[in-house]
Amino acid sequence: MNVRARVTGAIGVIVLIMAGFVGTTEVAAAASDVVGHVYVNDNTAGTNTIGAFDQHADGTLTPMSSSPFAAGGAGTGAILGSQGSLQITADGRYLLAADAGSNEISVLRVRKNGTLTSTQGSPVSSGGVEPVSIAVNGKLVYVANEGNGTSGSNYTGFRLSGGGHLKPLAGSTIPLPATANPGDILFNSTGTNLVGIEVGTTDPSTFLIDSFTVGRDGLPTPAAGSPFPAEAAGPFGSEFSPTEPGHLYVSNAHAGAGNGSVSAFSVSQNGSLNPIGDSPYFNGQTAPCWVEISHDGNNLFAVNTGSASISGYRIRDDGSLELLTTTPFQSGLGIAPFDARLDPSGEHLYVVDAAIDAVSIFDVAGASLRELSSSPAALPAGATPFGIVVTAA
16 A cells, blocks of 8 residues: 555645735835744655744744755655654754655754755765655654555664764664555654654555664664564554653554544663553544644644544543544544644644645644634645654754
């Protein structure tokens, strides 16, 4: 099953008309309160681009001057589903983008004003076919390559130099079966565990979670018992708790209409996975595909692509989940809400949408969300986005 078929629910075509600023006074005021930047992997056919916005104190977005920026490789120009196709290094200096159309990874330097420029030697081969997700911990980088249905599916490691040069890590490539259809790869906050999610096909035996410990040499060692069976069909997006590196959360996207859920696992130091509490935790929605956790580790947001909504959970002290809210998108059904990121303040959540080529904007209060009246913000023409990053200015 190709990754394009993963997202459940109809994807409609919506014409988005955005009103511009009126008069120089409003433009000057907007420019004066820039608190951060939002970047999107546009996945454009031909030369891939990165769409960029200035983020304002009230959460609103305006396109950054010179946006979009050329990534260097090529996008597919078609809708792709995965989490983490765009990542930022911890020091904020480099942006890493999956160029799924050319089987490459681009590295872009982030200037002080938020604009982007390619580093020397970028892009580089992803080490497989159709890269869809990137994990970064310090100078260590891993990529999940989806493959073409017969070959090229794997996890591959790299080292990122101080100058932004990405070099393959010898002995790091882990082949995956053609049925894997990886959807996410990620490190925990300490960099000691690496997890990859196999979305699989319609065969339950292909719904898997790969878990590894990571040595000082950067090489992964499979945990005893890995890969672990997922708790429901179509494990998809995932995230470790930022405050509890041994707690992992995985959305389950393919259990059918109204049967969406999020699994909670404890991950031991040796990489073994065990369910927490009554996992999985159901939300009554369809196709929860993307997961984001508040910086304080208290709340989890699951983006339900099939029902065009976001579920807000409370994360209890033991890592179990309690469903509190579900918020529909203003754009309604027929859209394709994908990857989601909180801004550094935790006060705003941004969700990229592949059907309407836009970014939806929400105010955050605990597990509750309120979409801004100015939402969504339009992306450049030709974008079929599937990754998002939010940084401080």
